[in-house]
Amino acid sequence: MKKYLVEFIGTFFLVLTVGMTVIAPGAGALAPLAIGSALMIMVYAGGHVSGGHYNPAVTLAVWLRGRCAAADVPFYMGAQILGAWVAAAGVLCFKGHPVVTPLEIKLVPALIAELVGAFALCYVVLNVATAKATAGNSNYGLAIGFTVMTMAFALGGVSGGAFNPAVAVGITRMHLVDSMHLWLYFIANLGAGALAALVFKFVNPEDK
Amino acid sequence: MKKYLVEFIGTFFLVLTVGMTVIAPGAGALAPLAIGSALMIMVYAGGHVSGGHYNPAVTLAVWLRGRCAAADVPFYMGAQILGAWVAAAGVLCFKGHPVVTPLEIKLVPALIAELVGAFALCYVVLNVATAKATAGNSNYGLAIGFTVMTMAFALGGVSGGAFNPAVAVGITRMHLVDSMHLWLYFIANLGAGALAALVFKFVNPEDK
């Protein structure tokens, strides 16, 4: 139960930061720094309790890598999506139910961008937070959070830069992306999580 | 005595940075990066002496969690508020007693924003700087400082982004916020500190 609460809190603050900094008047060009840092601080705060996923694609990747119990997976994902939903509702209240123009999305580039960005995130998570060879480091949160920052700077304009199905629920709820595109994030991000788990096992063969 | 001096120094530099970067010509959109970094460096510099609170809400949360002696609490809070007051006076001198228009604040959103932001800060502090499971890490200052940066980017426009009653004293002294709103920060931030201590105990049940 405490693990699900930590996942709820972390995803809540991640999506709160997304909404408050992206919807005008937000943090402008600095929004990716705020968003990546929101993930970083929550990974450092909650990692020792729940692993600090805050992302169904990460939960899938960590489960495939063998560091998350199967019984936890649906509850993790549920807590993450619930946290994102509550945060999105909160943002709409804070902003006074703003008029937001959804990002125009081209399907194929957006699918590829979400696949590439979420692969980077899951690949970094598995290597810095679950590999035996990097155990005990103090940089896992910085690496994970700044992956989202970097990919948001690089690919945010193509796909909206979710790299996370729970964040995708949040940004469609806030009309930053049209809700008819929501499936795209689930397929691309979860696919990226599975691919990252495969690549991790290939490059860390002795690490079971 | 040395602990109170460290708390004074840290809060002084935090509020000095707030005033110098927020009052024009300051650091513009980058002010939250400077402010969060000011907290980060002072946490790294003073953590081994005083714990590096620099915030009455953090002192309350750490006391409730059982890592601050009751006898220290009033002196910590006094040193923090004194440091904030001196820094604010210094900023007004450096800036040549500037004409500052206070932020327009709506009471209920501001109360919620200060509650949410200060909860994030105290929740991060307790988990990265007082939990047994994260002992010995090198990231506590980065996590704590960048929580203030992130929340300032996300919520600064709603409430002024103090998340800290001592900072609230400083920003009302510098007229960035009307002094009739000062009570709001004390209630919301101290309430958030107490709530964070409760949540910490729930998610770290074996950590006394």
Add this chain to the structure above:
Amino acid sequence: MKKYLVEFIGTFFLVLTVGMTVIAPGAGALAPLAIGSALMIMVYAGGHVSGGHYNPAVTLAVWLRGRCAAADVPFYMGAQILGAWVAAAGVLCFKGHPVVTPLEIKLVPALIAELVGAFALCYVVLNVATAKATAGNSNYGLAIGFTVMTMAFALGGVSGGAFNPAVAVGITRMHLVDSMHLWLYFIANLGAGALAALVFKFVNPEDK
């Protein structure tokens, strides 16, 4: 084989970030933060497998310092250049084959800037990631990534700010720099790698 895959992945994400953030509409003045962070996250993710070079000049320097097998050197460099090439092609697709005006380059200043910037990078890499006196630190990725960020802020306007022959292949492929200048990066960067190895041995005489 797994080492070469890690080098491919890391250089791919580095050059993807360069192209997506530098070509308009990119990350504007914040591009160096994104680029340096891309290197940082990939060093943290892949360092325990391949050393996390992502740069032929770094591979040369690490080999001269005695921490990379000679047999690996050509495959590392090949994987890096291939990753850069694929990333550059991907950027051109994402951006819709944009019209890019190459940076105007003056030969001598550009040569010196690439020598100076790549020296800083290789000097930092050797000291934070291969010196016995700094073994076990958690800051190597931050130091290495932010060296590229710092040098890109300082010298990017002079030479394009590659500091890396693989990145040079990528930016000439994306027309950010005229391909007739490609030799310049190979000479300056590889020369800087050799010089950094010499300096490292001089300042760490007991470290074989």
Add this chain to the structure above:
Amino acid sequence: MKKYLVEFIGTFFLVLTVGMTVIAPGAGALAPLAIGSALMIMVYAGGHVSGGHYNPAVTLAVWLRGRCAAADVPFYMGAQILGAWVAAAGVLCFKGHPVVTPLEIKLVPALIAELVGAFALCYVVLNVATAKATAGNSNYGLAIGFTVMTMAFALGGVSGGAFNPAVAVGITRMHLVDSMHLWLYFIANLGAGALAALVFKFVNPEDK
């Protein structure tokens, strides 16, 4: 000798970054991030050889604290000032001997700003890099570098933001500050170093 070379290299890159990012077209509002990061990377690269001072005020403070041999002090300061001088000359070449308007400086505020900023820097250095209670941490470079970034954001407009007599030599050489003000930096910064050593001894009484 190797220690002096490391001090020369580090101060060279610090002042190179100052000049290249502050003189137009530089890094604009992001210059303090680049400058603080330049110090950070050089502290991480050279700390295990020379201590990574790159600043006569820091050398004074570390000597007073008992962690720098008296015989090294003049050579450290000489290497730092030489590195700054060479970097400033290099910047003037790269920039094509630019016309620079020196910052208008008011004496008393500038003296106080340099005293306050250099005190913060020396106080952080002594606590994160020389205190027994923080030995073995990986955050010393981040804390030290970002202190300069924070103080440059906060106080750069008042005094030019040197906090370092060697940097002061560099910025007067580049005409960013009028050379008739050079004495100001030596007095304020060295005084701040001495004050920081006193405060360090008071707050770390058991740490000889």
